[in-house]
Amino acid sequence: MAMQKKLPRDFIWGFATASFQIEGSVDVDGRGKSIWDDFSRTPGKTLDGKNGDVATDSYRLWREDIALLKQYGIRAYRFSIAWSRIIPLGGRNDPVNPKGIKFYSDVIDELLKAGITPFVTLYHWDLPQELHDRYGGWLNKDEIVQDYVNYARICFQSFGDRVKHWLTLNEPWCVAVLGYGRGVFAPGRCSDRNRSQEGDSSTEPWIVAHNLILSHASAVKVYRDEFKPTQQGQIGITLNGDWEVPYDNSPENIAAAQQALDVAIGWYADPVYLGFYPDHMKKMLGNRLPDFTPEEWALVKGSSDFYGMNTYTTNLAKAGGSDEFQGNVDYTFTRADGTELGTQAHCSWLQTYPEGFRALLNYVWKRYKLPIYVTENGFAVKGEDSLPIEEAIKDHDRVEYFRGATESLYKAMYEDGVDIRSYFPWSFLDNFEWADGYGTRFGVTYVDYKTQKRYPKESAKFLIKWFREHQEQEPGSTTPLLSALP
Ligand code: GBH
Numbered sequence: 001m002a003m004q005k006k007l008p009r010d011f012i013w014g015f016a017t018a019s020f021q022i023e024g025s026v027d028v029d030g031r032g033k034s035i036w037d038d039f040s041r042t043p044g045k046t047l048d049g050k051n052g053d054v055a056t057d058s059y060r061l062w063r064e065d066i067a068l069l070k071q072y073g074i075r076a077y078r079f080s081i082a083w084s085r086i087i088p089l090g091g092r093n094d095p096v097n098p099k100g101i102k103f104y105s106d107v108i109d110e111l112l113k114a115g116i117t118p119f120v121t122l123y124h125w126d127l128p129q130e131l132h133d134r135y136g137g138w139l140n141k142d143e144i145v146q147d148y149v150n151y152a153r154i155c156f157q158s159f160g161d162r163v164k165h166w167l168t169l170n171e172p173w174c175v176a177v178l179g180y181g182r183g184v185f186a187p188g189r190c191s192d193r194n195r196s197q198e199g200d201s202s203t204e205p206w207i208v209a210h211n212l213i214l215s216h217a218s219a220v221k222v223y224r225d226e227f228k229p230t231q232q233g234q235i236g237i238t239l240n241g242d243w244e245v246p247y248d249n250s251p252e253n254i255a256a257a258q259q260a261l262d263v264a265i266g267w268y269a270d271p272v273y274l275g276f277y278p279d280h281m282k283k284m285l286g287n288r289l290p291d292f293t294p295e296e297w298a299l300v301k302g303s304s305d306f307y308g309m310n311t312y313t314t315n316l317a318k319a320g321g322s323d324e325f326q327g328n329v330d331y332t333f334t335r336a337d338g339t340e341l342g343t344q345a346h347c348s349w350l351q352t353y354p355e356g357f358r359a360l361l362n363y364v365w366k367r368y369k370l371p372i373y374v375t376e377n378g379f380a381v382k383g384e385d386s387l388p389i390e391e392a393i394k395d396h397d398r399v400e401y402f403r404g405a406t407e408s409l410y411k412a413m414y415e416d417g418v419d420i421r422s423y424f425p426w427s428f429l430d431n432f433e434w435a436d437g438y439g440t441r442f443g444v445t446y447v448d449y450k451t452q453k454r455y456p457k458e459s460a461k462f463l464i465k466w467f468r469e470h471q472e473q474e475p476g477s478t479t480p481l482l483s484a485l486p
Contacts, residue, residue, distance in 0.1 A: 005414050006470055006471055006472045007410075007413070007467070007470055007471040007472065008471075008472060009471070009472045009473070009474065011075075011420075011421065011422070011423075011471055012075055012076045012117060012119070012165075012373070012421060012422035012423075012424075013074065013075050013076065013422065013423045013424070013463075013467050013471070014069075014074040014075055014076035014077050014078060014116065014117070014119065014422075014424055015069070015072075015074060015077060015078070015424060015425055015426075015427060015428035015444060016077075016078035016079070016119075016375060016376055016424040016425070016426050016427055016428065017058070017077075017078070017079050017080070017427055017428050017429060017431065018079070018080045018121065018124035018125070018170065018431075019079070019080045019081060019082035019085075019124060019126055020034060020036045020052050020055070020082065020124070020125065020126040020432065021052070021055060021056075021124075021427075021431040021432040021433070021434075022055050022056045022058040022079075022429060022431045022432070023052075023055060023058050023059040023082065024052065024053060024054040024055040024056070024057045024058065024059055024060070025057070025059035025060060026052060026053055028059065029085070029097075029099040029100065029103065030085075030088055030097040030099050030100065031082065031084055031085045031088060031097070031100065032084035032085075032087070032088030032089055032090065032097075032128050032129070032130060033084060033128070033129040033130070034082065034083070034084045034126035034127060034128055034129055034186075035125075035126065035127045035128075035129050035132050035137070035179075035186035035187045036052060036125065036126050036186045036434075037051070037052065037129065038129055038186070038187075039185070039186030039187060039188050040052055040186070040432075042188070045188060045435065046434070046435050046436070046437045047435065047436050047437035047438075047439045048437050048439070049437075050432070050437030050438050050439075051432075052432045054449075055431060055432045056429050056430070056431050056432075056447050056452065057452045058429070059103070061452060062106075062107055062110070063110060064454075065428070065429070065454075066107070066110045066111055066114055066116070067114075068445070068454055068456075069111075069114065069116055069428065070114040070115070070116065072456075072460060072464055073464055073468070074116060074464075075116065075117060076116060076117040076118070076119050076165075076422070076424070077111055077116050077117070077118060077119065077428070078119040078120075078121065078167075078375060078424045079107070079118070079119075079120065079121070080120070080121035080122070080123070080124035080126075080170065081104055081120060081121070081122060081155060082100070082126050083122075083123065083126060083127065083128050083151050084126065084128040084129070085097060085099075085100030085103060085104075086100045086101060086104075086151060086154060086155065086158075087100075087128065087150075087151055087154070088100075088128070088130075089128060089130040089131075090127070090128025090130050090131040090147060090151070091128075091130070091131060091134070091143075091147050091150075092146055092147050092150035094130075096154060101154075101158050104158075104159060105158065105159065108159055108162050108163060109162070112162060117164075117165065118159075118162065118163050118165070119165040119167070119375075119422070119424070120155075120159065120163050120165065120166055120167065121167040121169075121170050121238070122151070122152055122155055122166065122167065122168055122169070122219070123148070123168065123169045123170060124170040125170065125174070125175060125179075125185070125186070125434075127186075127187075131143070131144065131147060132187055137187065138175065138176075138179075138180075138208040138211050138212060139180075139204060139207060139208060139211070140211070141207075141210070141211045141214065144211055144215060145211065145214050145215045145218050148215040148218070148219060149215065149218045149219050149222055152168070152219035152222060152223070153219075153222055153226070156222070156223055156226070156227045156231070157227075160223075160227050160231040160233065161231065163233065164231070164232065164233035164234065165233060165234055165373075166223065166233060166234070166235040166236075167235075167236060167237065167238045167308055167375065168215075168216040168219050168220060168235065168236070168237050169212055169215070169216050169237050169238070170238055170310070170375075171238065171239060171240040171310055172209060172212040172213070172216070172237070172239070172268055173209075173239065173240055173241075173264060173267065173268065173325075174240060175208065175209075175212060176204075176205040176206070176208040176209040176212065177205050177325040179208070180199060180201070180204040180205045180208050181201045181204070181205040181325055182201070182325070183195045183196045183199060183201070184435050185434060185435060189201075189204060202288065202324075203288055205325065206285060206288055206289055206290060207290055209267060209268070210290040210292075213268060213271055213272065213300055214292075214296060214299070214300070216237050216272070216303065216304075217272070217296075217299045217300045217303035218299065219235075220235050220236075220303045220304065221299060221303070223235045234305045234306060235304070235305055236304035236305045236306045236307070236308050236373070237268065237272060237303075237304050237308055238308025238309065238310055238373070238375045238376075239265060239268050239269055239307075239308060239309065239310065240264070240310045240311070240312075240376075241261070241264045241265035241269075241309070241310070241311060241360070242264065242311055242312060242313045242314055242315055242356070242360070243311070243313075243314040243315075243353070243356030243357065243359050243360040243363070244256075244257040244258075244260040244261050244264075244314070244315050244317045244329075245257060245314055245315070245316050245317065245356065246316075246317055247316045247317060247318040247332065247335075247336065248336050250319075252319040253317060253318055253319055255319065256317040256318060256319040256320075256327075256329040257317040257329075258280075259280045259317075259327035259328065259329055260315065260317045260326055260327045260329040260331070261327075261363070262278035262279075262280045262281060262327055263278070263280070263281060263284075263324070263325060263326060263327035264326065264327070265364075266278040266280075266281070267281060269307070269364075269367075269368060271292070271297075271300050271301070272300060272301070272302075272303055272304050273301075273302070273304065273307070273367075273368040273369075273370065274301070274368070275297055275300070275301030275302070277289060277291075280327060281327075284324060284327065284328065285324070304370070305370075306370050306371045306372065306373050306421065307364055307365075307368050307370045307371070307372045307373070308373050308375050309360075309361075309364060309372055309373065309374050309375060309376075310374075310375055310376035310377070310426075311357060311360055311374070311376070311377055312349075312350050312376075312377065312378065312379070313345075313349065313350045313351055313352075313353060313356065314341060314342075314351075314353040314355075314356030314357075314359075314360075315331035315332070315333070316331065316332045316333065316334070316335065316341065317329050317330075317331065318330040318331075318332060333351045341353050343397055343400070343401075344382060345379055345380045345381070345382060345397075346380035346381060346382045346383070346384060346385070346439075346440045346441070347380050347436065347440050350379065350380065352379065352397075352400065352401050352404060354401075354404025354405055354407060354408045355408065357377070357404075357405055357408040357409070357412075358408035358409075358411055358412050358416070361374075361408070361409070361412040361416070361418045361420065362412060362416050362418060365412075365416075365418040365419065370419075371419045371420070371421045372418065372419065372420045372421065373420075373421050373422040374409070374420065374422055374423045374424060375422065375424050376424060376425075376426040377405055377423070377424070377425055377426060378398075378401075378425050378426035378427060378442050378444075379397065379398045379401035379402075379442070380433075380440045380441055380442050381395050381396075381397045381398050381441070382397070384441050385438070385439050385440070385441055389446060389448060389455055392441075392446050392457070393446050393455050393456070393457045393458060394457075394458055395457045395458055395459050396458070398444070398457065398458075398459040399458050399459050399462045401459075402425065402459055402462055402463055402466070403462065406423075406463070406466050406470070409423055410470065425444060425459075425463060426442055427442045427443050427444070428443065428444065428445060429443045429445045429447050429454065430442065430443035430445065430446055430447040431443065431447070443457070444456070444457050444459045444460035444463065445457060445460055
């Protein structure tokens with residue numbers, strides 16, 4: 001039998017989290033408020049009115065969390081920095097908070113001591129509230145670009161000697177659409193006056209996206225000009241985006257699948273990697289799509305060292321519908337013959353479909369031609385929230401999800417030749433799942449919110465074992481003691 005190829009030693013794999021979803025301690029050590037503090041405390045915005053005041057208490061339990069990551073034997077840990085811990089009021093003329101810097105600095109040191117590579121997201125949705133109140137946050141180009149760049153520069157200065165992997169923004173599509181279009185995420189603006197007192201869903205998301213792209217590109221320029229020559233790290237953006245399969249073979253549904261990709265992914269990826277907007281977006285939006293000046297295009301094009309991919313599922317794309325954020329395409333999981341695409345997750349938007357992951361990796365590789373860092377991929381098991389702990393940790397559907405995903409990852413690399421450099425299952429811990437509160441669990445580690453005790457699920461063990469078997473190991477390294485895990 002031919003020797004099976006193994007993932008190289010420097011392939012990065014690990015688990016991912018985000019500051020607001022895990023940290024809690026929202027008014028400790030000088031942290032300023034973020035838009036998610038206010039939003040989640042507003043009645044009716046989150047499931048059962050839950051907020052991030054405690055979350056998984058990781059601001060206090062970070063040493064224990066890193067000890068568990070070490071026990072898992074992972075290579076890397078993806079986490080995000082809370083802007084309002086670094087600069088409580090957020091702006092370029094506002095004071096920096098040394099305690100915030102010290103917190104992340106200690107986390108980074110502890111990770112490195114444990115042999116774990118830090119993979120750092122600068123912005124995972126928790127904008128300082130003050131910037132929103134002061135000038136409209138992401139809506140205000142002249143202010144936000146400078147303030148974001150200032151924040152990023154402080155992070156490069158403070159942590160860049162030890163952090164070699166930076167992500168500027170997590171999922172700008174979600175920031176723009178869910179925060180300013182559908183109004184289901186902070187700051188909750190949208191045209192529906194039953195839902196929000198302010199906002200215009202027909203214009204604001206496109207403006208916010210424009211400002212996000214410029215902020216990202218400007219921070220990358222600062223990194224490349226001022227820090228990369230000495231710090232030698234990689235920097236890029238990470239985009240959400242799921243695979244799209246035409247509902248059937250009709251020409252309009254085949255076109256619909258491409259239109260959906262153009263808005264879900266191309267809205268950001270085409271400018272950043274190719275230097276233009278998808279034609280479908282220009283046609284759909286006319287002058288509502290803010291264009292870049294030639295100088296801005298020069299800044300934006302090529303502003304990511306790699307393709308950062310967050311992906312969870314596949315949609316069947318059907319022409320029609322008026323949802324511009326999906327390219328005027330309807331999504332379904334039910335095929336024309338009545339069968340379902342895969343196993344339904346706890347959240348409506350997610351079903352298993354590993355073939356879609358492989359197809360998306362191929363599509364992105366062919367279109368954008370850069371190494372791919374998979375920075376999120378995961379599954380929420382239906383009903384897991386109501387099971388006793390000893391049942392919940394037997395997360396069969398999540399194991400099957402990751403079995404399919406790792407197989408697709410492997411085939412994309414070794415059968416299709418896609419250049420993939422990392423894989424980060426979402427998430428290390430069950431955590432604050434935004435508008436879904438604590439009712440939806442994505443963790444490979446169960447969190448008992450009454451005691452804050454962590455319990456590894458079967459999926460964590462499956463992934464640890466899979467990478468142990470499919471990746472070349474450091475000489476002399478020992479197998480993580482799976483049976484010894486709590
Ligand atoms: C990720 O986004 C996030 O980065 C992470 O913080 C989060 O915990 C994780 O997913 C699990 O949700 O049509 O309004 O129902 C995933 C990408 C894109 C998934 C939008 C949900 C549908 C939103 N998300 N999608 S809606």
